[in-house]
Amino acid sequence: MNTNHNFINSLDRNALVTFVTAGYPTIEDTVPILKGFQEGGVDIIELGVPFSDPIADGPTIQVANTTALDNGVTVIKTLELVKKAREEGVTLPIVLMGYYNPVLQYGEEKFIKDAYKAGANGSIIVDLPPEEAVKFRNLSAEAGFSYIPLVAPSTTDERLEVLSQIADSFIYVVSRMGTTGVSGGVSVGITDLVARVRKFSGKTPLAVGFGVSTRQDFINVGKLSDGIVIGSKVINVVGEAKFGEAGDAIKAYVKEILDNREVSPVNLVTSDDYEKKESFTFEETHKFPSRFGEFGGQYVPEILHACLRELEKAFEDAVADPSFWEEFRSLYQYIGRPSSFHKAERLTEHAGGAQIWLKREDLNHTGSHKINNALAQVLIAKRLGKTEIIAETGAGQHGVATATACAKFGLKCTVYMGAEDVRRQALNVFRMKILGADVVAVTNGTKTLRDATSEAFRNWVTNLKTTHYVVGSAIGPHPYPTLVRTFQSVIGNEAKAQFKELNDGKLPNAIVACVGGGSNSTGIFSPFEHDTEVELLGVEAGGDGLDTGVHSATLTVGEPGVFHGVKTYVLQDKDGQIHDTHSVSAGLDYPGVGPELAAWKASGRAKFIAATDAQALEGFRLLSQLEGIIPALESSHAVYGGIQLAKSLSSDKHIIINVSGRGDKDVQSVAEVLPKLGPKIDWDLRFETFQ
Numbered sequence: 001m002n003t004n005h006n007f008i009n010s011l012d013r014n015a016l017v018t019f020v021t022a023g024y025p026t027i028e029d030t031v032p033i034l035k036g037f038q039e040g041g042v043d044i045i046e047l048g049v050p051f052s053d054p055i056a057d058g059p060t061i062q063v064a065n066t067t068a069l070d071n072g073v074t075v076i077k078t079l080e081l082v083k084k085a086r087e088e089g090v091t092l093p094i095v096l097m098g099y100y101n102p103v104l105q106y107g108e109e110k111f112i113k114d115a116y117k118a119g120a121n122g123s124i125i126v127d128l129p130p131e132e133a134v135k136f137r138n139l140s141a142e143a144g145f146s147y148i149p150l151v152a153p154s155t156t157d158e159r160l161e162v163l164s165q166i167a168d169s170f171i172y173v174v175s176r177m178g179t180t181g182v183s184g185g186v187s188v189g190i191t192d193l194v195a196r197v198r199k200f201s202g203k204t205p206l207a208v209g210f211g212v213s214t215r216q217d218f219i220n221v222g223k224l225s226d227g228i229v230i231g232s233k234v235i236n237v238v239g240e241a242k243f244g245e246a247g248d249a250i251k252a253y254v255k256e257i258l259d260n261r262e263v264s265p266v267n268l269v270t271s272d273d274y275e276k277k278e279s280f281t282f283e284e285t286h287k288f289p290s291r292f293g294e295f296g297g298q299y300v301p302e303i304l305h306a307c308l309r310e311l312e313k314a315f316e317d318a319v320a321d322p323s324f325w326e327e328f329r330s331l332y333q334y335i336g337r338p339s340s341f342h343k344a345e346r347l348t349e350h351a352g353g354a355q356i357w358l359k360r361e362d363l364n365h366t367g368s369h370k371i372n373n374a375l376a377q378v379l380i381a382k383r384l385g386k387t388e389i390i391a392e393t394g395a396g397q398h399g400v401a402t403a404t405a406c407a408k409f410g411l412k413c414t415v416y417m418g419a420e421d422v423r424r425q426a427l428n429v430f431r432m433k434i435l436g437a438d439v440v441a442v443t444n445g446t447k448t449l450r451d452a453t454s455e456a457f458r459n460w461v462t463n464l465k466t467t468h469y470v471v472g473s474a475i476g477p478h479p480y481p482t483l484v485r486t487f488q489s490v491i492g493n494e495a496k497a498q499f500k501e502l503n504d505g506k507l508p509n510a511i512v513a514c515v516g517g518g519s520n521s522t523g524i525f526s527p528f529e530h531d532t533e534v535e536l537l538g539v540e541a542g543g544d545g546l547d548t549g550v551h552s553a554t555l556t557v558g559e560p561g562v563f564h565g566v567k568t569y570v571l572q573d574k575d576g577q578i579h580d581t582h583s584v585s586a587g588l589d590y591p592g593v594g595p596e597l598a599a600w601k602a603s604g605r606a607k608f609i610a611a612t613d614a615q616a617l618e619g620f621r622l623l624s625q626l627e628g629i630i631p632a633l634e635s636s637h638a639v640y641g642g643i644q645l646a647k648s649l650s651s652d653k654h655i656i657i658n659v660s661g662r663g664d665k666d667v668q669s670v671a672e673v674l675p676k677l678g679p680k681i682d683w684d685l686r687f688e689t690f691q
């Protein structure tokens, strides 16, 4: 199969580019749909490679992704479908469109080679940042495979220049900020956007998408651009077609869009005719490093980049401004800082080893460490002139902290929460509502923190002008991991000073913290990072046990990958789809983890273990009954891990356990799991009804 470039230039009319997800609505429908495209007069096909967490897509394409994955579609299966389409007479250029992680797990070079062999002509990778896109494009160019960059209204001139240079066949121009599937035509700013892109793209053709669904849209957009992309509407048409009739339905739809124009297939040029461009590199500059070793970065759809750039600048300015720190520190009274620090006498006695100290973030206002970061980010949002705040939450603690900060500073607050977590953490949902926040139950995907995070990102790109997204953990794309760790490091700085004061200026031997995304652990670990004699131990959620696959122990058993905008350890299958997770504690129920922790794991600076649900419950009981402190179930993992560590050390050693939050929110969950987990730890406690 010949590779072709300049697909659009070889036409003397507006090209119609149509998107469909491979394997949607069924695997059997895909080849007939591609044939329907061709027979109806389409010029270029975009075939979606499904991904479990498509953050740039609206509900229509999300459902198509989920359905395709349920149908068993993988990268290999997608390539088989391309091959079959070629065998059955589809000659149009086929461009594979998807997210980076499945390609990364498949192997980039192998993906390009196998896709080319199957008969595909190029690829669009939605969340590949320019510096990586340049490398991927260079590999593609060697194989005669095309790379199609995406640009958005927010793309800077600097990036437009690079992205234009790496475009081999055409550039995909996203017409509006937001996710796919927003109807109502393309945005009014499209004329200016196309003119701006053309300044850099020269003769490279442009295809405009997002918001196109009717013949009139096709005509209007065609006045400006060379090609017009239709995606969500195609998904609707094939999704609504009668069983087995998707191909015919899409052919009829395409004919309507093209007003039955005569079909003259695009003229493919061979790879020999393709003028190879020089390979080159690109690196964006950041004041604070955007990576921690090989982890970190900004793997986001181009539309999200503007949000991150604005935030990065605001963060840099804030931390360089003494008045910002003064304002933040003036809130310490409100939070209850410094949080207290003391020896856990009876727990130490129980463990019979090292001395155990507790850092009491559970005593903070709102009951956890999350308030430190929430207040700091709300201050940054105010500096940016934002009036609305969005946040994701798992356990509800970050949601409560953000709702609290918004109430204090008079900002509108919307919290996204997985529907399953809404159920598990009903008390916190009510607290957020009392504080004046709106709580949106996210019902797609696994209905937990991961889906709430995706939904918050989607909302952010749509409402960037007015809205700041307060991410609750040290996760996500740069600058979030650095930003969150910076504001949470108050925990470690205080603990260090408090320990020294009580121990003749010495340092502790180890610090223990639970790990969900990494905000409390990076917060307490980072001030000790360079004190290499201090051991850093993170405790993840081992759920039902690591051998069951039902857990959230990302660093312990995950693999490097790209998820929610960052390269880090991820719980995923071999096709790069993100795993469902489980933990008794909603706040640890997340398949990714902060990139700084990933780098510390890689370098050996920190160690990570997992505590099962039952072991966490044991920690919960011990701290409650030996110290009179009911910890959050998240923190209970650290308590359990800390006791095990203390047992292995002599009594002249000292460890600090970070009690990241209090357990009031978990009382109901504990009552629910006790019948199952109680017998495992010999805890026969029941709720009794008193008459």
Ligand SMILES: Cc1ncc(COP(=O)(O)O)c(C=O)c1O
Pocket: 368, 369, 370, 394, 395, 396, 397, 398, 472, 473, 474, 514, 515, 516, 517, 518, 519, 520, 521, 586, 587, 588, 632, 634, 635, 660, 661, 662
């Ligand atoms: C009390 C508490 N501790 C820990 C966590 C886990 O998050 P992280 O790893 O970001 O500290 C949460 C998350 O909701 C929490 O509520």
